[in-house]
Amino acid sequence: MGARLPGIGVLVLAAAVGPSCNGERESMPTACAAAGADLTCAPGFAGYECAGAARPDQDGDFVDGVPRGLVCTDRGPVGPSGREGYCCTSSPTPCAYDPVAICAAPTYGYRCRGSDRPEAFDPTLFCGEGLVVDGLIDYCCGPTPRSYGCSQVSGHACPTSLVGWTCHDTSLPSEEELGANQSRADFNLLVCSVPTLSPASAGTVRQYCCFTPTSLPAGGSCLADTTVPGCPPDSFGFACTGVDTPDEDYPEIRCSAGSRGTNPQGYAATLYCCLYQGAGDGG
Numbered sequence: 001m002g003a004r005l006p007g008i009g010v011l012v013l014a015a016a017v018g019p020s021c022n023g024e025r026e027s028m029p030t031a032c033a034a035a036g037a038d039l040t041c042a043p044g045f046a047g048y049e050c051a052g053a054a055r056p057d058q059d060g061d062f063v064d065g066v067p068r069g070l071v072c073t074d075r076g077p078v079g080p081s082g083r084e085g086y087c088c089t090s091s092p093t094p095c096a097y098d099p100v101a102i103c104a105a106p107t108y109g110y111r112c113r114g115s116d117r118p119e120a121f122d123p124t125l126f127c128g129e130g131l132v133v134d135g136l137i138d139y140c141c142g143p144t145p146r147s148y149g150c151s152q153v154s155g156h157a158c159p160t161s162l163v164g165w166t167c168h169d170t171s172l173p174s175e176e177e178l179g180a181n182q183s184r185a186d187f188n189l190l191v192c193s194v195p196t197l198s199p200a201s202a203g204t205v206r207q208y209c210c211f212t213p214t215s216l217p218a219g220g221s222c223l224a225d226t227t228v229p230g231c232p233p234d235s236f237g238f239a240c241t242g243v244d245t246p247d248e249d250y251p252e253i254r255c256s257a258g259s260r261g262t263n264p265q266g267y268a269a270t271l272y273c274c275l276y277q278g279a280g281d282g283g
Contacts, residue, residue, distance in 0.1 A: 029054045038079035041087035042124065049083040056088050060096030067096035067111050067136065071122045073143050074106065093121040102265070103140035111136045129174045158209035159276060165192065165208045172226065173210050191224040191250065196233040209234060211276065213250050220249040225264055231273035238272045239263035246272050
């Protein structure tokens with residue numbers, strides 16, 4: 001996800017719907033109101049209509065570093081007014097809407113704490129793989145399931161211990177695609193090579209070699225980045241926002257000297273091109 005206030009910070013926004021710290025009920029954004037009969041939400045969820053870019057969950061905040069806010073599904077324009085409709089949790093959750101997340105439309109961002117994804121609070125929402133940032137997990141979510149563009153394959157020649165994946169267009173391999181338990185993908189991130197292009201696909205099909213590392217060590221900041229400039233196909237690109245290096249975080253990896261740049265989320269980072277040297281591959 002994209003650039004945001006440094007660290008966890010505090011979103012300087014109005015308070016979310018629901019009880020405040022002093023027990024009083026706090027107001028909604030003035031551009032939002034309770035929905036009428038044109039919007040039906042599931043039992044236990046509250047419906048709202050908002051004007052312009054306002055959202056019922058836009059007032060999420062952080063209490064002692066813990067996200068707190070509503071989780072909402074955008075239901076699109078409702079009624080003759082054409083105001084945007086939302087179905088939201090009836091009380092705050094340990095997730096907060098992230099107004100500066102870089103999520104492709106029609107998705108939008110949340111920051112959460114713990115293993116519960118936003119869908120755990122709003123099952124009508126669909127979220128992609130989470131990204132761990134500053135001890136919290138960032139998600140891009142939307143009202144419809146995203147289409148998976150990758151699948152495991154055995155045809156692409158990968159070194160021993162690496163698994164081949166074929167992806168269409170800009171999709172990236174993810175453990176989220178291996179089963180219904182999406183939460184494991186938030187902590188078990190695949191590490192994948194810079195892709196090679198399938199010659200028969202006119203550049204729309206990319207082939208990756210991937211491995212699932214052990215958990216990133218505490219304090220580790222290096223994450224795989226298949227777009228690091230200058231990394232050749234079948235090598236591994238990494239972006240590190242801290243002082244650690246990829247070979248410190250991933251024992252299977254051996255890297256060149258780093259160069260300054262930014263990671264896919266827009267943070268300043270040191271970029272590396274690396275080779276896989278796991279067991280059975282000369283490591």
